[in-house]
Amino acid sequence: MAEDRDRGVRSQTPRGQLSLSVVEAGVGAVLILAVAMGFALGVAPTDDGTAQLDLYAEDAATVLAGEPPRHAGATRVSEVVRSPDAFDRERDALRRRVARILPDNLLFRVRTPRGAVGFRKPGGVAVGSATVTTASGDVTIWVWYA
Known part of the structure; x- marks a missing residue:
């Protein structure tokens, strides 16, 4: 035996192997357990819509910030906040x-x-909300479902 080891010959020791069907059964059991836990624990609560409302608010703010003024100012938003008289005139x-x-x-x-x-x-x-910054102050838009 010592001579075989010196020449690089491996001795034949018995090795154990799992049967493929046992591995498949284990994977199947884990999959069934995962599905059962999903039903038992439930799913995460649904989104309350805040992300969509934020997008609506941002869209409205972007449109107003990009529109030309009706009377004076750089944009529609800056015109509204320019002075108290401008706000009163443009409120409606x-x-x-x-x-x-x-x-x-x-x-x-x-x-x-x-x-x-x-x-x-x-x-x-x-x-949902969005804010537009102007030289005369911030304009904040809030939106919610009716």
Whole structure:
């Protein structure tokens, strides 16, 4: 035996191997257990829609920030916050414009440093928001499902 080891010959020791059917049965049991645990534990709660509402708010803010002013200013948003008189003059037009931008199933509130337009934000509902920064202050748009 010592001579065989010196010449690099391996001795034949018995090795154990799992049967392929035993491996398949183990994988199947783990898969069934995973599916059963999925039903038992349930799935994650559904999204409350905040991400979609944020997108609606961002879209409205982008449209308003890109529109030319009706009277003076760089954009429609900057015109509204330029002065208290400008806000008073543009308040109704801003409300109508935001209502046209957003889908019919949404309510909104636009808050500026000069005042706010739209509906009062309710408590306990999912709300999306977006903010546009202007030289005269931030304009924030909140949206929620009606």
